[in-house]
Amino acid sequence: MLQILFDALSLGSLYALGALGIALIFGVMRLVNFAHGDVIAFSVFALLWPSTDALAIVFAGQLPWYLLIPFVLIVGALLSVLCEIVVYRRFRHASPATMMIASFALGFVIRYFLLMLFTSRPKSISLLPALGQPVEIFGARLPLLQLITIVATICILLALTLFLRRTRFGLEMRAAAENFSMARMLGVRANNVIMGAFAISGALAGAIALIFGSQTGTLDIQMGASVMLMAFIATVIGGLGSLPGAVLAGFLLGAASVVMQVFLPIDARPFRDAFVYGAVILVLLFSPQGLISARGTKERV
Amino acid sequence: MTAASPTMSAQAVPPSAVAEHKPARFALARKTIMTPILLSLLLVAIAVLTYLTGSRPFNQTVIDVFVRVTLVVGLYIFIGNSGVLSFGHIAFTCLGGYAAAWLTINPIMKASALPGLPQFILDLRLPYWQSAVIAAIFAGVAALILGKVLMRLSGIAASIATFAVLAMINTIYANWDSVTGGTSSVVGIPIIRTIWPYLIGAIIAIFLAWAHAISRSGLALRAARDEPTAAAASGVDIPRERLVAFVVSGAVMGLGGALTAHSVGVVTPDTFYLGLTFITLSMLVVGGMGSLSGAVIGVVLLSALIQILRWMEAGISIAETTIALPKGVQEIALGVIMIVILALRPSGLLGNREVTLFQRKRNR
Numbered sequence: 180m181l182q183i184l185f186d187a188l189s190l191g192s193l194y195a196l197g198a199l200g201i202a203l204i205f206g207v208m209r210l211v212n213f214a215h216g217d218v219i220a221f222s223v224f225a226l227l228w229p230s231t232d233a234l235a236i237v238f239a240g241q242l243p244w245y246l247l248i249p250f251v252l253i254v255g256a257l258l259s260v261l262c263e264i265v266v267y268r269r270f271r272h273a274s275p276a277t278m279m280i281a282s283f284a285l286g287f288v289i290r291y292f293l294l295m296l297f298t299s300r301p302k303s304i305s306l307l308p309a310l311g312q313p314v315e316i317f318g319a320r321l322p323l324l325q326l327i328t329i330v331a332t333i334c335i336l337l338a339l340t341l342f343l344r345r346t347r348f349g350l351e352m353r354a355a356a357e358n359f360s361m362a363r364m365l366g367v368r369a370n371n372v373i374m375g376a377f378a379i380s381g382a383l384a385g386a387i388a389l390i391f392g393s394q395t396g397t398l399d400i401q402m403g404a405s406v407m408l409m410a411f412i413a414t415v416i417g418g419l420g421s422l423p424g425a426v427l428a429g430f431l432l433g434a435a436s437v438v439m440q441v442f443l444p445i446d447a448r449p450f451r452d453a454f455v456y457g458a459v460i461l462v463l464l465f466s467p468q469g470l471i472s473a474r475g476t477k478e479r480v
Numbered sequence: 481m482t483a484a485s486p487t488m489s490a491q492a493v494p495p496s497a498v499a500e501h502k503p504a505r506f507a508l509a510r511k512t513i514m515t516p517i518l519l520s521l522l523l524v525a526i527a528v529l530t531y532l533t534g535s536r537p538f539n540q541t542v543i544d545v546f547v548r549v550t551l552v553v554g555l556y557i558f559i560g561n562s563g564v565l566s567f568g569h570i571a572f573t574c575l576g577g578y579a580a581a582w583l584t585i586n587p588i589m590k591a592s593a594l595p596g597l598p599q600f601i602l603d604l605r606l607p608y609w610q611s612a613v614i615a616a617i618f619a620g621v622a623a624l625i626l627g628k629v630l631m632r633l634s635g636i637a638a639s640i641a642t643f644a645v646l647a648m649i650n651t652i653y654a655n656w657d658s659v660t661g662g663t664s665s666v667v668g669i670p671i672i673r674t675i676w677p678y679l680i681g682a683i684i685a686i687f688l689a690w691a692h693a694i695s696r697s698g699l700a701l702r703a704a705r706d707e708p709t710a711a712a713a714s715g716v717d718i719p720r721e722r723l724v725a726f727v728v729s730g731a732v733m734g735l736g737g738a739l740t741a742h743s744v745g746v747v748t749p750d751t752f753y754l755g756l757t758f759i760t761l762s763m764l765v766v767g768g769m770g771s772l773s774g775a776v777i778g779v780v781l782l783s784a785l786i787q788i789l790r791w792m793e794a795g796i797s798i799a800e801t802t803i804a805l806p807k808g809v810q811e812i813a814l815g816v817i818m819i820v821i822l823a824l825r826p827s828g829l830l831g832n833r834e835v836t837l838f839q840r841k842r843n844r
Contacts, residue, residue, distance in 0.1 A: 211636055211639075211640070266819055269823040270822070270823065273822070273826060274826075275635075275636055276563075276565045276639070277822055277826050279565060279636070279639065280565070280761060280765055280818070280822060281818075281819050281822045281823070283567075283758065283761070284758075284762065284814075284815040284816075284818040284819050284822070285815065285819060287758050287811055287812075287814070287815045288811070288812050288815035288816060288819075290811075291808035291809075291810075291811035291812045291815070292808065292812060294807065294808040294811075295806045295807060295808035295809065295812070298807075404754065408643065408644075408647055411640050411643065412640065412644060415636070415637055415640045415641075419636060419637075449651075449655035449656075450651060450652055450655055450656075452647065452648075452651045453647075453648045453651040453652050456644040456645070456647055456648040456651070457648060459641075459644055460629060460630070460641050460644055460645070463633055463637055463641055464629060464632060464633070467632075467633055467634075467637050
């Protein structure tokens with residue numbers, strides 16, 4: 180039972196972090212960032228030398244953990260900001276649909292750039308191997324990694340909340356998410372806020388990449404796609420643009436996946452994700468604005 | 481008083497005016513018929529040219545072009561007319577492709593590879609054109625069921641829900657081993673090597689798109705795309721008109737799926753996933769989402785570009801040294817072109833215009 184709870188929490192953490200990264204960007208510029216999943220993949224592939232072998236040639240991965248973690252986070256943040264400067268800046272005034280397709284295309288560019296350097300073969304790597312050992316808590320044997328994932332996610336969420344509530348930059352960002360043009364008129368610098376949002380979102384992508392990579396032990400250029408899809412769904416269910424909603428929905432999706440994994444009949448288990456997507460469409464039908472709808476994103480007549 | 485006036489005027493219209501209303505519809509058809517005819521002629525010209533050169537690899541390339549024309553026109557029917565972006569249409573292509581596989585594979589092979597199929601399908605072996613029609617109907621029915629649910633959403637929620645549909649269908653087809661063969665490929669679909677069936681498929685798609693666009697439902701849908709509030713106030717049932725377009729485009733996507741299956745002889749769930757979604761969407765965007773001509777011309781232009789990049793990936797020999805681009809350049813180039821076009825010309829190369837013989841003055 181405890182095992183199920185922890186499984187749900189750790190899977191939910193992944194989805195929640197992903198959803199947060201997408202919701203942050205959506206909040207400030209109404210962009211549904213389909214490239215997020217590929218930023219996830221890129222930030223962890225930055226640890227490797229380009230090669231075509233199945234066994235990864237580690238380059239920065241041999242750094243001690245207190246250097247390795249910041250390295251991945253910074254790579255994620257840098258790539259994300261770079262995307263903003265090179266591509267999304269051109270689309271500030273475009274319609275959401277246009278931006279959506281542009282980010283979809285950008286994601287493909289990043290993915291095939293990785294494919295060009297690393298080929299499409301998955302690579303095995305042992306990231307942070309010390310985390311694989313099991314620990315015993317309340318009579319349940321859990322991998323240490325799972326515990327750290329949950330704790331790290333909670334820390335990240337707390338830090339982000341503090342940042343958004345207590346600092347000037349956070350205040351500006353929240354103001355921009357609420358009403359972008361009004362915030363600009365009151366002296367919030369648009370470029371700073373947007374680049375800040377992209378940097379945080381990229382760092383979150385790096386965090387996901389680290390957790391995901393050390394959980395599975397393999398790196399795949401497609402690895403961001405599944406997390407990203409669930410993260411999107413979480414942002415939509417949570418109410419687009421609402422950060423608490425995104426986090427809540429992320430954890431809910433994680434819980435739903437784990438619960439279905441446990442309680443579905445064995446024949447139906449491979450279809451777990453299909454059931455989750457189906458459930459999502461149902462939720463959207465009953466509350467198209469999501470569970471917690473953000474102010475300013477409702478459709479107006 | 482003002483509320484009563486529409487009924488008053490409706491009663492006041494003499495019967496002759498009602499009779500005159502009908503030719504107006506035909507006038508619209510006459511005015512726009514040149515577009516599908518010209519586009520079809522373009523495809524026929526490509527086909528005849530290919531037939532005359534008689535080169536096998538070129539033949540296969542042109543077949544791919546026709547299949548993609550079918551798919552992109554299918555996408556256009558929904559996205560272009562409704563203005564709602566859909567990432568999920570390739571799911572219907574997947575349904576169509578597998579339906580064609582189920583209906584045409586040799587029963588002996590089918591019994592061993594896909595034992596979970598119902599008995600009557602296991603015994604069945606249809607010619608390819610019948611299977612293509614049934615595949616289209618099957619995908620259309622699936623679109624009707626899913627669309628009934630999806631079309632109540634709008635905007636970004638609708639786009640992401642269509643993405644969820646794509647992922648859902650992909651998960652099901654990748655795991656339902658006894659019926660779809662799981663992630664391994666389903667082989668033994670009869671391969672059709674002549675270009676004519678594909679040409680006919682593409683032309684059918686183009687004329688269907690045209691017929692839908694000038695139909696009552698298509699006109700209402702485009703009105704709803706441009707002015708949702710005004711259209712709804714004038715009595716357009718937006719979810720219903722969207723559903724009609726969704727079903728028609730789903731059926732065309734299914735037809736395209738069947739054509740895909742017969743052109744390569746193999747289907748896998750991954751054939752019909754993000755890669756194909758990306759390529760078809762980019763073709764639609766480059767040509768112009770708002771016009772049928774944009775859809776067709778986008779396919780032709782981008783297919784030519786992809787072919788050139790493929791040759792370069794394979795390597796060009798220039799004086800004993802082979803220069804080859806690394807693999808992946810093709811997709812990167814496509815992505816970059818798409819972003820540049822979106823940034824510079826968001827409505828695509830053709831804008832929202834259609835090709836006609838005589839450029840009439842619009843905006844009358």
